[in-house]
């Protein structure tokens with residue numbers, strides 16, 4: 001799989017990064033300390049605001065965060081998070097700092113989630129027996145904030161704990177997995193997750209306390225799949241081919257299978273169902289897990305489970321309904337924005353106290369830049385087309401209907417944008433660029449229209465590769481990374 005994190009190898013030009021500062025959320029006051037005894041099968045749920053810090057240490061017993069075990073005596077630091085620590089045997093936690101919300105709950109769906117894991121594990125065991133058999137290909141669907149990502153983390157962590165190597169695919173562009181928001185990614189997981197970071201942060205140039213995972217990343221650049229359904233489908237198909245080829249090359253990946261996270265919006269509208277259907281077909285899903293929605297479950301049963309098993313029909317999908325954890329919390333726009341901003345900031349500057357990165361600023365003339373923008377559904381909203389409608393003929397693969405990418409003018413409008421650097425060549429056609437994977441990201445710090453140059457921040461020193469860049473129409477950036 002390819003590696004994001006710019007491969008800037010040539011001699012540095014421009015000036016070293018010095019006049020910009022990363023935000024540090026170090027609290028000024030000393031942290032209050034408390035010890036919690038959590039009984040077995042319960043979880044301690046907590047929320048920490050952005051700007052606040054809470055440190056948690058497991059003193060005794062055993063505990064896990066979304067499936068990943070906490071070692072005894074190690075201090076974990078949380079900021080801007082809503083999470084839970086579950087214990088199978090009971091534990092004592094030392095907590096320093098003041099979570100904005102904290103309570104212990106005895107009602108958790110962990111037993112059901114673990115049963116699901118063991119059912120998948122059985123299929124993996126069968127796939128181990130035969131070189132032509134496939135491990136489970138699981139997709140988690142459900143409304144927003146139903147706990148889909150949390151379940152993906154739990155299933156992944158449990159699989160890794162059993163020595164498996166599942167491919168984790170994120171089809172939700174709102175939140176990046178080991179990548180920036182706006183991207184779709186696939187990663188082969190064989191080592192533990194970074195519980196302070198969720199899945200972990202994007203791989204960049206700095207050292208990391210947990211083994212770095214290198215995802216294959218495609219740039220979608222919009223918040224919802226319906227924003228440019230044609231591009232979304234193209235990327236899903238592309239990702240499915242890449243993941244299937246990885247599975248066919250690596251036996252451990254093949255038997256471990258795939259775990260896929262999806263955006264909540266595609267489980268809620270007929271247009272979304274079309275995208276869902278497409279993803280299910282492209283990834284040859286064998287198990288569809290519906291979280292927290294009776295209606296979605298019965299719609300999916302009607303669509304997939306009753307499908308006759310003819311010679312030319314794909315095999316039936318097993319559809320499983322699970323209830324939403326009472327711990328799931330809605331995240332408002334402000335929280336999601338802050339979380340997106342943090343992941344962008346960390347990509348360039350590292351994480352305060354863990355690893356500091358030294359990004360580099362360079363000056364690049366307008367004439368040396370080739371910038372594209374993801375086209376939004378505007379003239380023709382593909383998500384409103386009837387299911388099964390194919391708009392390829394109308395737009396000749398890139399014009400007329402909904403375009404995939406459009407060329408962007410170098411102007412002030414690009415200031416404070418994050419741009420993806422593509423594994424493609426300047427001069428490639430829009431449909432080639434749209435399906436090219438991402439090499440890494442840069443940040444357009446300032447634009448001088450009169451002198452026709454931009455200041456560009458890159459995670460590493462070096463010359464900006466002569467590659468096409470794509471900026472998003474994502475509701476970013478609302479902030480300045482530098483200044």
Ligand SMILES: Nc1ncnc2c1ncn2[C@@H]1O[C@H](COP(=O)(O)OP(=O)(O)OP(=O)(O)O)[C@@H](O)[C@H]1O
Pocket residue numbers: 043045046081082083084142143144145146147148149150151172262263264265325326327328329330331
């Ligand atoms: N048991 C729990 N206790 C506390 N918080 C939880 C629990 N389960 C999930 N959460 C939190 O609830 C929020 C929503 O959960 P999650 O991200 O898994 O939902 P989702 O369905 O993936 O959401 P989206 O549709 O927005 O992608 C997250 O902040 C998550 O950490």
